[in-house]
Amino acid sequence: MGGDSIPLMQNLSDRIAGLLIFLCGLFVYTVLIPWQVETVEYGAMHPETMPKIIAVILAISGLVLIARPTAPITTIHMRWIRMAMFATVLFAGLFALTRFGFVYTAPPLALAIMLLIGERRPFWLFLGTAGTPLLIWFAVAYLLERPLP
Amino acid sequence: MPDLSVILAGFADAFTWVNILFVLGGVLVGQFVGAVPGIGPVMAMAIAIPFTFGFDPLAGIGFLIGVNKGGLVGGAIPAVLINTPGTPDAAATALDGHPLAKQGKPLKATKMALYSSVTGDTFSDIVLITVAAPFAVLAIKMGPVEVLALIIFAFAVIAGLAGNSIVKGLIAAVLGLLCATIGTDPEHGTPRFFFGYFELYDGLPLPSVAIGMLAISEILRRMAEARGNVRAAIEIPDAQDHADTRISFREYWGCKFTMARGAVIGTFLGALPGIGSTAAAFVSYASAKQASKEPDSFGKGNLHGIAAAESANSSVVGANLIPLLTLGIPGSVSAALIISAFMIHGLQPGPLLFVQQGQLVFGLFGAMIIANVLNLLVGQIGLRLWVRVVSAPESFIFSSSLLLCFVGVYLASGGLIGIFIMLVSAVIGVIMTAHGFSVIIFIIAFFLGERFEISLSQTLALLNGRPAELLNYPVALMLFALAIASLLWMRRGNQSAAAKQSAAPNR
Numbered sequence: 001m002g003g004d005s006i007p008l009m010q011n012l013s014d015r016i017a018g019l020l021i022f023l024c025g026l027f028v029y030t031v032l033i034p035w036q037v038e039t040v041e042y043g044a045m046h047p048e049t050m051p052k053i054i055a056v057i058l059a060i061s062g063l064v065l066i067a068r069p070t071a072p073i074t075t076i077h078m079r080w081i082r083m084a085m086f087a088t089v090l091f092a093g094l095f096a097l098t099r100f101g102f103v104y105t106a107p108p109l110a111l112a113i114m115l116l117i118g119e120r121r122p123f124w125l126f127l128g129t130a131g132t133p134l135l136i137w138f139a140v141a142y143l144l145e146r147p148l149p
Numbered sequence: 150m151p152d153l154s155v156i157l158a159g160f161a162d163a164f165t166w167v168n169i170l171f172v173l174g175g176v177l178v179g180q181f182v183g184a185v186p187g188i189g190p191v192m193a194m195a196i197a198i199p200f201t202f203g204f205d206p207l208a209g210i211g212f213l214i215g216v217n218k219g220g221l222v223g224g225a226i227p228a229v230l231i232n233t234p235g236t237p238d239a240a241a242t243a244l245d246g247h248p249l250a251k252q253g254k255p256l257k258a259t260k261m262a263l264y265s266s267v268t269g270d271t272f273s274d275i276v277l278i279t280v281a282a283p284f285a286v287l288a289i290k291m292g293p294v295e296v297l298a299l300i301i302f303a304f305a306v307i308a309g310l311a312g313n314s315i316v317k318g319l320i321a322a323v324l325g326l327l328c329a330t331i332g333t334d335p336e337h338g339t340p341r342f343f344f345g346y347f348e349l350y351d352g353l354p355l356p357s358v359a360i361g362m363l364a365i366s367e368i369l370r371r372m373a374e375a376r377g378n379v380r381a382a383i384e385i386p387d388a389q390d391h392a393d394t395r396i397s398f399r400e401y402w403g404c405k406f407t408m409a410r411g412a413v414i415g416t417f418l419g420a421l422p423g424i425g426s427t428a429a430a431f432v433s434y435a436s437a438k439q440a441s442k443e444p445d446s447f448g449k450g451n452l453h454g455i456a457a458a459e460s461a462n463s464s465v466v467g468a469n470l471i472p473l474l475t476l477g478i479p480g481s482v483s484a485a486l487i488i489s490a491f492m493i494h495g496l497q498p499g500p501l502l503f504v505q506q507g508q509l510v511f512g513l514f515g516a517m518i519i520a521n522v523l524n525l526l527v528g529q530i531g532l533r534l535w536v537r538v539v540s541a542p543e544s545f546i547f548s549s550s551l552l553l554c555f556v557g558v559y560l561a562s563g564g565l566i567g568i569f570i571m572l573v574s575a576v577i578g579v580i581m582t583a584h585g586f587s588v589i590i591f592i593i594a595f596f597l598g599e600r601f602e603i604s605l606s607q608t609l610a611l612l613n614g615r616p617a618e619l620l621n622y623p624v625a626l627m628l629f630a631l632a633i634a635s636l637l638w639m640r641r642g643n644q645s646a647a648a649k650q651s652a653a654p655n656r
Contacts, residue, residue: 017584021320028327038339044610047334047341050602054327061320070314070585082373087576090365090551094568102556110548117375119544132549136556144203149559149568 014069022062029055089113102148106133152507159511162207163519171208172516175215176523177531182216183223184535190220194486195364196550198493199356199557206494207509211516213490217483218270218520221463222528225262226535229455230255239462241430245447245454252450256394256532261455263528264401265408269460271521272412273419273467277474278514281503284475288500293607294619298628300601303478304594305632314585315636321586322594328353329598336606346566353570354562355489358595360554361574362581362588363482368547368554369579375543396452404456407437411460418461419468419481433461467517473498474510478597485592493561 029052037048093109111129119125140146162168175197182193194216201209221239228239229246242262249258291299304322331342332352343349411433418429437457438447447454465481472478477499479485491498496506503510558567578588612618619626 013584017586032342036342036344037334038341040334040337040339043336043606045336045602045606047337047339050605051327051330051341054323054330057323058320058327061316061323064316065314065320068316070317079373083369083579086369086372087572090369090572090575093555094565094572097555097568098565106552106555110552113372113548113551114544117372117544117547119542121542124542124545128545128548132545132552136552139200140556140560144200146203146560148556149565 011069015066018062018065018067018069020062021065022059025055025057025059025062028058086113086116089116097149102133103137106136155507156511159508159513160515162508162512163211163515167205168208168211168512168516169519169523171204171212172215172519173523173527175212175217176219176520176527177215179216179219179221180223180524180527180531181219181535183220184226190217190224191482191486192364192367192550193220194483195356195360196553196557198360198486198490199559199561200553201490202493202560206491206496207512207516209494210487210490210513211520213487214513214516215520215523217466217487218463218517218524219527221270221459221466222263222266222524223535225266225455225459226259226532229258229262239430239458241434241458241462242455244434244458245449245451248448249450249452249455254393254450257396258450258455259532260394260396260529261400261404261452262459263525263532264396265404265411265456265459266463267521267525267528268408269412269415269462269464270466270524271518272409272460273416273464274514274517274521276416277467277470277517281471281474281510284471285500285503288475291500291624292611292622293604294611294622294625295628297601297604297608298622298625298632299476300478300597300604302628302632302635303472303597305636315639317584317586318590321581321588321590324581324586325591325594325596326598326601328358328591329595330602335599335603348564348566352599353595354558354567355492355596356561357558357567357570358574359486359489359592360558361571362578362592363486364550364554365571365575366578366582366588368550369575370582371543372547375547400452404453406440407453407456408460410436410440411457412464415461415464416468419465420471429465430458430462433457474502475500477600479593482589482592485589485596488596489561 033048033051033055037051039048040046089109089112093105093112096105096109107129110132111125114125114128119128137148141148178193178197179190183190194213197213197216201212204212224239225242225246228243229250239262246258246262249255329352331349333339333350334341340350411429414433414436415429418432434447434454434457437453438444441447441451441453443451466483469479469481469484470487473484473488477488477497479488488498496502496509554571555568558571559565561567562570578591581588581591
C-alpha cells in the first residue's frame with residue numbers, strides 16, 4: 001500500500017504539472033499573443049510566429065506529461081508554507097525599498113529574515129542587521145560611487 | 150587566428166598586479182564559499198557578477214574565473230571532512246575522501262583533492278587555449294542555417310541529459326524561450342509581452358533571471374529548512390603524524406595515470422554543452438575503479454578515488470569555455486553566468502570575440518592560468534583556515550547573501566524592476582525544481598532564445614519556402630541528424646533507467 005502510494009502521488013503531481021503547462025500554452029496562444037503581440041504582415045517570420053510555436057509545443061508537452069508521467073524520483077519535498085513566508089518577506093522588502101530606500105530598509109529586512117530563520121544570538125543579529133548593510137553601503141556608495149536603491 | 154602580438158598583449162594584460170589581485174580575491178572567495186555546504190561557487194558568482202560592473206572587463210571576469218576555480222577546490226573540503234559536499238561536483242570526492250578523513254588523515258585527503266584538482270584544471274586550460282581559437286575560425290564560417298542547427302543540437306543534448314524526462318527538459322527549454330521573447334521582436338523591432346512596462350523593451354535582464362533562479366531560489370529553499378543552527382562542525386585533529394598531513398611526490402606521481410584519465414574525461418565531457426562536472430567526476434571515478442588492480446579498496450580511502458574525481462570535475466571548468474567562447478553557447482550554469490558578466494561589460498561571446506576582443510580573450514586565458522597557480526598556493530595555506538571560518542551561522546550567511554543579491558541586481562539591471570524580476574524568477578525556479586524541471590536548461594534556453602529566433606528567421610528567408618534547399622547545407626543536416634540521434638539515444642537511456650528504478654522497490 002505504502003509502496004504504491006508514492007508513485008501514484010508522483011503521477012498525480014506530474015499530471016497536475018502537465019495540466020498547468022497545457023493550460024499555460026493555451027493561455028499564451030489564445031489570450032496573451034493577441035493581446036500583447038503586434039500584427040505584422042511582412043518578413044520571413046512574424047512577431048507572433050515564435051511565441052505561437054512555443055505555445056503549441058508547451059500545450060503538446062503538457063498533454064504528453066499528463067499521458068505519460070515520469071518515474072517517481074523527481075519531486076523534491078519542500079516546506080512550502082515557510083518558503084511562502086520568506087518569499088512574502090522578500091516582496092515586502094522590495095516594496096519597502098521602493099518607498100524608503102536601501103538605508104532604511106536593509107537593516108529591518110535582514111533582521112526579519114534572521115529572526116524567522118531562528119537566530120536569537122545578539123552578536124550575529126547585530127552583525128547581520130548593522131554590519132552587512134554598512135559594508136554594502138561602504139562598498140557600493142563610497143568605493144564604487146554608484147547609487148543604492 | 151589572432152596575431153602573436155595580440156596573444157602576447159593579452160597575456161601581458163593578465164599578468165599585471167591589479168588583475169592578479171582580482172584573481173586572488175576570486176580564488177579566496179571561491180575557496181571560502183565552496184567550503185560552506187550549500188552555498189557554492191555558482192551562488193557566489195551569481196551574487197558577484199553585478200558588482201564586477203564597475204571593474205575593468207578583464208579584472209571582473211578574472212575575478213569570476215577565480216571564484217569558479219576556487220569553489221571547486223573549496224567544495225572538496227566539507228565533502229572530505231563531514232561527508233557533505235560543498236558543491237555537487239565534490240560528491241564523488243566524498244566516496245574516498247571521507248573514509249580517509251575518518252582514518253585520521255583529513256589533511257592528506259584534502260591535499261590530494263587540491264593537487265589533483267589543480268592538475269586537471271591546468272590540463273583543460275591548456276586544451277582550451279590551444280583549441281578555442283582554431284574552433285572560432287571554423288565557427289565564423291557558419292551561416293544562419295548551421296547556427297540554427299547547432300542551437301537545436303545543443304537543446305537536444307541539454308534537454309536529454311539534465312533530467313530523467315526528455316519532456317520535462319523540453320518544457321524547461323521552451324519556457325526559457327518564451328521568456329526570451331519578452332521585449333523587442335528581433336526581426337521587426339515591435340514590442341512583445343511588455344505589459345506597458347517600457348523597462349521590458351530590452352527583454353528580461355539576464356542577471357535578474359539567473360540570480361533569481363539559481364541563488365535566491367536556493368536560499369529560499371534552505372531558509373525554509375534552517376532552524377538557526379550553526380553549520381559546518383568541522384574539526385581537524387591537533388596532533389597528527391607528519392606523513393598523514395601531506396602528500397609526498399611519490400604518492401602524487403603514483404596517481405598520474407588516474408589524474409590524466411580524469412582530466413581527459415572531464416575535458417571531453419566539459420566541451421559538450423549540458424554535461425556537468427558532477428557527471429564527469431563519477432564517470433572518472435568509475436573508470437579509475439575499473440582500471441585499478443585493487444578495486445575493493447575504492448570507497449575505503451583510496452587516494453586514486455580522490456584523484457579521479459577531483460581531476461575530472463575541475464577539468465570541466467576550462468573545457469566549458471570552449472563552446473562558450475567559440476560558439477557563444479554556455480555549456481553549464483557557471484558558463485551561463487560568465488556570459489552574463491560578458492554582457493554586463495558590453496561583450497558578446499561567440500566566434501567574433503576572438504576577432505573583436507582577441508586581446509581580452511587571451512587575457513582571460515592568462516587569468517585562468519594565474520587562478521590555477523593561486524588556487525594551489527591559497528589552498529596550501531587556506532585548507533586549515535577555511536574549516537574554521539565557515540562556522541558562521543546560516544542565518545547570517547543567507548540574510549547577507551539576500552541583501553547582496555538585491556543590491557547587485559539593482560546595479561546590473563539599473564532599476565527596482567530588476568529586483569522584482571529576480572524575485573519572480575526565484576519563485577518560478579523553486580516551483581520548477583520541486584517538480585523536476587531543470588532551471589539550468591531554462592536559463593541556457595533563455596540566453597540562446599534571441600539568437601535562435603534570429604537564426605530561424607534568417608534560415609526561413611534563405612530557404613524561401615523551399616525545404617529542399619536544406620540539402621545545400623550538409624553541416625546543418627549533419628547537426629540536425631545528430632540532434633535527433635542524441636534525443637533517441639538518451640530517450641533509450643532514460644527508459645532503461647526508469648525501468649531499473651521502478652523495479653527497485655520490488656526487490
